[in-house]
Amino acid sequence: MASLKEVRSRITSVNSTQQITKAMKMVAAAKLRRAQENITQFRPYAQKLKQMLGTVSAGAETATDSPYKQARPVERVLLIVVTSDRGLCGAFNTNVVKGALTLIDEKYAAQARSGNVEIMAIGKKGGEAFIRRGFRVNTAHMDVFTSLSFSRVKAAAEEAMNGFASGQYDAVEIVYNEFRNAAVQIVRTEQMLPIVPTPPAAAAGSATSVTNYLFEPSEEEIVTELIPKTLKTQLYKAVLDSNASEHGARMTAMDKATENAGELLKELRLVYNRTRQAAITTEILEIVGGAEALAAA
Template sequence: MANLKDIRTRINSVKTTRQVTSAMKMVSAARLKKAQDDISHIRPFTSRLASIIQDLTSAIDEKIPVSYTVSGKGKLTLVLAIASNRGLCGGFNINVVKEVQSLLSGKLRDEYRKGNVLVGVMGKQIEKLFKSRDIKADFIYHELLFSASYESISGLANELMLEFKEGNLKEVILVYNEFVNAAVQAVQVQQYLPFAVPKSDTADELLDYILEPDPVSIIDSLIPKMLQTMLYQVVLESLASEHGARMTSMHKATDNASDLIRDLQLSYNKARQTAITNQIVEITGGAEALKGG
């Protein structure tokens, strides 16, 4: 059995760790609240914008091509993986990496072997994980996560749209964690480009409106805004998921530290009791020896 000093040292060490994990949990909880507010603001906007595009698309001849909705002329597919720059958030990062691996070994296997698949990375942690799995990161966007503003994210969206429009990219696929709640994050694989516009069942409602200049021109102006907003929402979803995952992970770590402290305290009490008992036995034995002498 370990001596009392070793057990005391370990108890103090675990207590220090518990203080750190508890503080990280509270910080993540505060950041999660802000991230949830951001998501609650952007989701209705994105949903309404998508609904408008759907209605307008239903009002035109489906054979009319609209910018960013037809397949790109290029041969390259970009897989953009979005996670975090920091760790200590459970399976948040590794789940994205596993999904990208699944894509590269499944749906995109043939194109990947031909060298027609590029990997973009937003998050230092998944870059490390990709490197350990011999997956090369062709593009790195870590700095966008430090201050994820609409201006910076829409700038990246504009770059992707330009590469797609100029024929350098055939498609863009996003892999990220969607925020469900603080304890649950769902990994999503979303086709970003070409933009898929589902048909709406409410096309007849547009008959009461005069559209100027025409539905196609309006859609052409709205889809770039939609793509900018979509990418911004995806980043916000990922950030909220990160804070939720880290808060949950630190909560579990704090609870585990408390359990370990209780076990160590019990071991300490047993060792102390054993030491006292041994001392009593030694004193009693010495006294009996003196009597016998």
């Protein structure tokens, strides 16, 4: 049985840990509120823009000439993996890394064996995980979350777009955590490039006839402007989703850690009281035994 000093030391240590996890939970909750507002406000805009791109590019003749729609045999792949910079958020980062590895195994196994799968890491944890696994990792945008803004994500999107347009990559996909609520984050995989046109009927979810569009100022100018903006928006939405998911996962993990620390404190206090009681009983027995020995003498 542990001594009273050891049990007291453990109680002090667990109590300090509980205070830290409780504080981290409160910080994560505050950050989550802001991040949740950002993604809930931005998501409808991003979804509508993507729908517009799919429907317009499906019927626009000039869109077929866009370098971002050119489908070709996939030999070189870029995966944009969005994780966090820090841990202590449960399985948040692990799930994204597993999702990316599953995608590689199921879809790009041949390219991976040839060393033609490159990882663009947004978030340090994902970059570190894939470096350990021997993948080529682009770390230029790994610190996006240190000062999250559209301009920083835009730079990463432009690098991926330029790489695809120049033939450096034949496919670009994004792997990230989609935010549902504080307790639920879902790993998503989205194809960023090449663009897959969505017929108007499919976008509307019905078998309606194809709509004829009137373009102003011109079809070419609109599509040329819409495609790059939509691609950048798509990546920014994924990053905002991941940011909110991270804070939700960390809040949930710290809440669970605080509860576990409370349960451990109850057990340690019970052990402490039992140990203290046993020590007192032993002292009483020793005193009684000594008194009886003196009386017998």
